[in-house]
Amino acid sequence: MVNTAILIYTIALWLAYATASLSFDRSHLQRGHSIAPHPPFKPFPQTHPRTKTCKVKSHGDGSDDSHFILSALEKCNHGGRVVFSSDETYTIGAPLDLTFLDKVDIVIDGEIIFTNDTDYWQENSFKFDFQDSTTFFKLGGHDVNVYGDGEINGNGQAWYDLFASNKTILRPILIGIFGLEGGTIGPLKLRYSPMWYIWVSDSQDVIFDGIDITGFSNNKNTAKNTDGWDTYRSDNIVIQNSVINNGDDCVSFKPNSTNVLVQNLHCNGSHGISVGSLGQYIGVTDIVENVLVSNVAMSNASDGARIKVWPGADPTSTATDVGGGGGYVRNITYDGMTVSNVDYAIEITQCYMQKNFTACSLTTASLIIEDIWFKNFSGTTSSKYGEVVGTLVCSSPDVCNEIYAENISVVSTAGTDLYTCYNIDESELGLECEAP
Numbered sequence: 169m170v171n172t173a174i175l176i177y178t179i180a181l182w183l184a185y186a187t188a189s190l191s192f193d194r195s196h197l198q199r200g201h202s203i204a205p206h207p208p209f210k211p212f213p214q215t216h217p218r219t220k221t222c223k224v225k226s227h228g229d230g231s232d233d234s235h236f237i238l239s240a241l242e243k244c245n246h247g248g249r250v251v252f253s254s255d256e257t258y259t260i261g262a263p264l265d266l267t268f269l270d271k272v273d274i275v276i277d278g279e280i281i282f283t284n285d286t287d288y289w290q291e292n293s294f295k296f297d298f299q300d301s302t303t304f305f306k307l308g309g310h311d312v313n314v315y316g317d318g319e320i321n322g323n324g325q326a327w328y329d330l331f332a333s334n335k336t337i338l339r340p341i342l343i344g345i346f347g348l349e350g351g352t353i354g355p356l357k358l359r360y361s362p363m364w365y366i367w368v369s370d371s372q373d374v375i376f377d378g379i380d381i382t383g384f385s386n387n388k389n390t391a392k393n394t395d396g397w398d399t400y401r402s403d404n405i406v407i408q409n410s411v412i413n414n415g416d417d418c419v420s421f422k423p424n425s426t427n428v429l430v431q432n433l434h435c436n437g438s439h440g441i442s443v444g445s446l447g448q449y450i451g452v453t454d455i456v457e458n459v460l461v462s463n464v465a466m467s468n469a470s471d472g473a474r475i476k477v478w479p480g481a482d483p484t485s486t487a488t489d490v491g492g493g494g495g496y497v498r499n500i501t502y503d504g505m506t507v508s509n510v511d512y513a514i515e516i517t518q519c520y521m522q523k524n525f526t527a528c529s530l531t532t533a534s535l536i537i538e539d540i541w542f543k544n545f546s547g548t549t550s551s552k553y554g555e556v557v558g559t560l561v562c563s564s565p566d567v568c569n570e571i572y573a574e575n576i577s578v579v580s581t582a583g584t585d586l587y588t589c590y591n592i593d594e595s596e597l598g599l600e601c602e603a604p
C-alpha cells in the first residue's frame with residue numbers, strides 16, 4: 169500500500185516537473201503538437217533549439233525602451249531567447265522593424281506599453297496599402313515564438329478619444345505580423361489596441377494559441393474597429409483557445425487567406441467571424457479557401473458566422489471600389505457555434521453595402537461563393553430582426569453554389585427560426601426561408 173502511494177506520488181511529481189519544464193522551454197516542442205481537436209490543414213515546420221538568453225533592459229521611467237529591445241533581439245537572434253522580465257514595464261515610443269527575426273523566442277513576462285503620442289505615431293508608424301493599415305511594429309522572419317505571462321498594451325484611450333472627433337486619423341494596429349514563416353504566438357494578453365489587435369499579412373505556418381484580448385473605452389468614445397485577427401495573403405494559420413472581448417470582427421479572413429483553422433474561441437461584443445469583405449475592387453482577384461471554424465461561443469455580437477461579398481460592378485457607375493472584383497470563397501465550414509444575444513447567427517451576403525436587392529441581382533457578382541457548411545449551431549439571437557435569426561442573400565443563384573446548413577437550432581427570443589433567403593437554392597440549404 170505504502171509503496172503504491174509513494175510510486176503514485178513520484179509519478180505525479182515527475183509529471184508536474186515534466187509539464188512545468190515543457191511550458192517553460194517551448195523550444196523543445198514540435199510546433200503544432202497542441203493543435204486540437206481538429207488537426208491543422210498542413211503540418212508545421214519544427215522549431216529549433218534556443219541556446220542563449222538575453223534580458224531586455226528598461227529605463228523604468230516611461231521613456232522609450234525600443235533601442236533596448238532592438239539590441240537584445242540582435243544579440244539573441246539565431247537561436248536565443250529574449251526576455252521581458254515580469255517585474256518591469258517597457259515603453260515603446262518608436263516604430264520597430266522586427267522582420268529580421270530568425271530562430272528566436274520572445275518571452276513577455278512583463279508589461280509592454282506603447283506611448284500615446286498620437287501625432288508621433290501617425291507620422292512614424294509602418295504604413296501598408298491594404299485598407300490604409302498602419303502598425304506600431306512589424307514582426308517577421310523564420311521560426312519565431314512569442315509568449316509569456318505579461319501583456320502588450322496599446323494605450324488606446326487617447327486614440328478612442330481622438331477618433332471620436334476625427335475619423336481620418338491613422339490608428340496603429342497593435343500586433344503587425346508581416347512575412348512570418350513558422351511561429352507560435354501565445355499565451356499572451358493584449359490590451360487596449362487603438363485599432364485591430366492582430367494583423368497577419370504575407371505569412372505562413374503561424375499558430376496563435378491562448379490569446380486573451382480585452383480593452384474597452386473608459387468613456388462614451390467606444391473602441392472601434394478593434395478586430396481580433398485579420399488574416400491577409402497568408403496560408404496555414406491556426407487560431408485557437410482564445411478569449412476575445414472587442415468591438416469589431418472577432419476574426420476576419422481578408423483577401424487571400426487560405427487553410428485557416430479557428431477553434432475553441434470565446435468571442436464577446438464582436439461582429440462575428442467574418443470572411444471579407446471581398447470583391448470590392450474591379451480587376452482584383454480575392455480568394456478565401458479552406459477555412460474551418462469550430463467550437464465558438466459568440467455573445468453580444470452583431471453576427472455569428474458571416475460572409476461579405478460585394479456585388480458585380482454597376483455598368484452605369486465609374487467607381488472602381490464598389491464591387492465587381494473577381495475570385496472565390498470556397499470550402500468554408502462553421503461547425504459548432506453557440507450564440508447568445510447575437511443579431512444574426514448566420515449572414516451571407518453577395519450584395520454587400522446594397523440596400524436594393526433587386527438592383528443587386530441585376531449586377532451578378534463576379535466573386536463566387538461555393539461549398540459552404542454551417543453545422544451544429546444553437547442558442548438565442550438578440551431579436552434585433554424580430555423573428556428572423558439569419559440572412560442569406562446572393563446576387564444570383566449561378567454564383568452561389570452548394571451552401572448547406574445542418575443541425576441548426578438557433579431561435580429568436582420569441583422562439584422562431586426564420587431566415588431571409590434570396591437567390592439561393594433553398595432545398596439544398598434546409599432552413600426555414602422567407603423572401604426579403
Ligand SMILES: *[C@@H]1O[C@H](CO)[C@@H](O)[C@H](O)[C@H]1NC(C)=O
Nearest residue numbers: 230283284285323325326327
Ligand atoms: C498619455 O499617457 C500618459 C501616461 O503615460 C497620461 O498621463 C496622459 O493622460 C495620456 N494622454 C492622453 C491624451 O490620454
Ligand SMILES: *[C@@H]1O[C@H](CO)[C@@H](O)[C@H](O)[C@H]1NC(C)=O
Nearest residue numbers: 287290333334335336337338
Ligand atoms: C484629422 O486627422 C488628419 C490625419 O491626422 C489630419 O490631417 C487632419 O488635419 C485632422 N482634421 C482635423 C479637423 O483635425
Ligand SMILES: *[C@@H]1O[C@H](CO)[C@@H](O)[C@H](O)[C@H]1NC(C)=O
Nearest residue numbers: 401423424452453454455495
Ligand atoms: C490573390 O491571389 C490572386 C490569385 O493568385 C492574385 O491574382 C491576387 O493578386 C492576390 N491578391 C493579393 C492582394 O495579393
Ligand SMILES: *[C@@H]1O[C@H](CO)[C@@H](O)[C@H](O)[C@H]1NC(C)=O
Nearest residue numbers: 382413414436437438468469
Ligand atoms: C462583453 O461585451 C459587452 C459589450 O458588448 C461588455 O459590456 C461586457 O463587459 C463584456 N464582457 C466581458 C467579460 O468583458
Ligand SMILES: *[C@@H]1O[C@H](CO)[C@@H](O)[C@H](O)[C@H]1NC(C)=O
Nearest residue numbers: 209458459460461499500501
Ligand atoms: C475543405 O476543408 C476541410 C476542413 O473543413 C478539409 O478537411 C478539406 O481537406 C478541405 N478540402 C480541400 C479540397 O482542401
Ligand SMILES: *[C@@H]1O[C@H](CO)[C@@H](O)[C@H](O)[C@H]1NC(C)=O
Nearest residue numbers: 435436437466467468508509
Ligand atoms: C454580454 O453582455 C452582457 C451585458 O453587457 C454581459 O452581462 C454578459 O456578461 C456578456 N456576455 C459575455 C459572455 O461576456
Ligand SMILES: *[C@@H]1O[C@H](CO)[C@@H](O)[C@H](O)[C@H]1NC(C)=O
Nearest residue numbers: 462463503504543544574575
Ligand atoms: C456536428 O455535426 C456533425 C454531424 O453533422 C457531427 O459529425 C459533428 O461531430 C458535430 N460537431 C460538433 C462540434 O458537435
Ligand SMILES: *[C@@H]1O[C@H](CO)[C@@H](O)[C@H](O)[C@H]1NC(C)=O
Nearest residue numbers: 523524525526527528529530
Ligand atoms: C430597386 O431597384 C430596382 C431595379 O433597379 C428599381 O426598379 C426599384 O425602383 C428600386 N427600388 C427602390 C426602393 O429604390
Ligand SMILES: *[C@@H]1O[C@H](CO)[C@@H](O)[C@H](O)[C@H]1NC(C)=O
Nearest residue numbers: 504505543544545546575577
Ligand atoms: C447538433 O448540435 C448540437 C450542438 O449545437 C450537438 O450537441 C449535437 O450533438 C448535434 N447533433 C448532431 C446529430 O450532430
